[in-house]
Amino acid sequence: MFKAAIRVNKLTTIAQLRGAALHAQRHDETGKARVRKDAEPGFGLAWSKAENDRDYLAAFKAHKTELGAGERKGAPLCLQAICVVSPEWVEKAGSLHDPDNPRNRQLFDQAKAWAEGWGGKGSVIATRLDLDEKGGAVVDVLISPVRESRGKPVISTNKALRELKETTGERNEYSALQTSWADWSRKHLDPEIVRGTRKEITQRQHLSPETYGAVMDKARESVRAPSQGLWEAIRDTDLSERDTEALSDFLMLKGEIARHKDQGRSYEPPEGALELHRVGGDSQTDPWPLIRAVRSGAERVFEAAHGFGMGLQANMGDGYETGREFFPSLSDRMHLAAVVAKCGAFCARIEAAVKNMLRPDGIQIEDRMCWPQEAPEEVERHEMNLGLTAPAVRQEPSAERDTDFTDRSSEERDRGLSHGR
Template sequence: MFKAAIRVNKIKTIAQLRGLTHHAERADEVGRARVREGAVAGDALAWSKAEGDRDYVAAFKAHKAELGAGERKNAPIAMQALCVVSPEWVQQAGDLHDRANPRNIALFDQAKAWAESWAGKGAVFGVRLDLDEKGGAVVDLMIAPVRDSRGKPVISTQKPLTELKGATGERNEYSALQTSWADWCATNLDAKIERGLRRELTAREHLSPETYGLVMDKAREAVQRPAESLLGVLRAAEVSGDDADELREYLLLKGEISRHKQDPHGYKPPKGAISTMDAEMATRKGATRWPLINALRSGAHSVVEAAYEYGMGPEDLAKRNGHENGRRWFPALADRLHLSAVVAKCARFCAYAEALMVNLAITDRSKHHSVDEFWPQKSSELVERYNRHLGLDIPKHVQPVHEPKTAVVRETPEPVVEDKSHNRDHGDDWGH
């Protein structure tokens, strides 16, 4: 049997549509990174209501003009749906990345037909099936349903979903979408296609160009078998001393990736041999500085040192597409981006530890050193960069120009943690 899965995100602004256009055109960093070796960047089956088959801003404007539809204030203007089936189903009829493969063509056509079966005729203004990535069998839809409101056509994303929930008898809109897409596939593509697992695919944050690749990976996970237990594999394997040394660093990084995925905002580097409080007390009593610095940051330093072995040290990540150095060992883009964020945060803690010890000896706070003066230099910029790639922070250009960021270490600083003060709009209609 083959699986079907769906992922839908609400789009609230033209800026989001513009970002999705850039990704579709492979004009953004994450989009370029997803192109497989030897493929032509941008190769895809694509259509839109605009002259450019990937210009979703122009297609949205053409869509509104065609249907004479207006928008509700502060309401989503569209939704994006990722319609997935098992890649093996496409491969039964030919190459997964062949635009002439009849199953790619059928999937492309039926995804649009499915969306308009519940969103309304003409509700889809853009369709794309990427053929330049390692994976496949994912159709990207741009949908802007229109319903009457006081006698006037208005874009409404919530009402069609509510209608679909009632039609399927499911308990929420998300389940209704999953069931509806699976049923449509079984009826119009292949009776052997069935619904994927009944579990959420993502944390339901709003989709940005940077997080697009992560969403694609999560959508594909719903149509793949669970991986075999790692412990089970290791129990049955012979491991040499050299293998054990290599595995130690690799498993350390894999574990930190998992921790960061579970709570990216609350992630803290591994604990060092001593606590911040103990390091401060020892410093004030006249203890030698460098042993304290190394003990305080030992946990974070072990992660940074391990990352160097995979070409993902702080200096590597500061370069354009530096996270791609780890593709061989971390083939999923999601893992590489989360690992890059981990390395950046551990690097910043290493610099923080040194700044803390140095500044404790300086009475005049105006002469305190900033974190970014110490190794690894400018680690705060690296943290901001990969937080943006993961959609965790508001882009830096949003910050008012009259409120410059500083990285001065306080006399009695707290451990480095991610800023949780941003009021994040999840861009959907479900509860959180």
């Protein structure tokens, strides 16, 4: 299986176009530094609307003349799309740095075709596939879409991106570009190519050569084999304490998703610091330290999911759209929603169970009186949506049964609900 990924930068000034051209021609120090040993600087595949294939300013001027297009003040002149596929895909047909490798040529041609597929015919002003660096399988495409405004042709990257967003059904520009490039690559390059790791769109209006190189490296990382790319990215990245905690929470949630996929209805929330059967005390004991200790594992999952926009409330009735940015797979979002609901239901059961153990009067409270009260219904809904259980015909309890906490809680304890499944 191979991956496709993309990074995007908006160029808004002539100076930025000129800087991009200097980097492409290896006239800047950073560009020179990226050339691998014994390689010819600027070696690779390139095309533009100018006589010099790497003169982006001249290509932009030729583009405007060809289409008779004007500009909007302060609006982007073009998009710089860094289109990537797994280097292993290119290497299947030969050397990664061979211009005669048919897959290098195919990638180069299809990146331009993809951009004009949504940007419009003639919207690409230049393309480049560098073969002088250590890496490969990366095509730079400069796209300057033209749309009609008040009867005149005007460069409009924003309108083109809005159209693409509507076509793909994605919520933001970057996701639309990422999905579109992956779909195009799968159709025109190889059916085994899948979408690479989702990342945030670059918010900079211009990438310095240094940052540009880092962005290209990050793009390559997202299409590496997971065992190599993941560990190397973590190893080589300087993480703040906050970033480390976020990464830890994310990996924990990925683990719980995998566990729920494997165990289904048998899934149990992670263990807490204290087992329920070891809880002891009397009516004078504060129940909350004990409650938190027993359900600490479930609470951590519950709170981590909330931090990634996948809390219990967020998962209610949204068609599993919440959390796409971090969990692009619908299956992952559905299983995580079930995990969150089950951890929530466990939290409610433990609160009721511990409080009931410490009550001297024998009056018991029910799970449904404890937080989060909506969790049991959500467990049932998610399990039905995942095909783990069939819809059941539920009978409404009588008014007498609703107020008989002792009988109801005894029945639940007999079924093991007060102590977890």
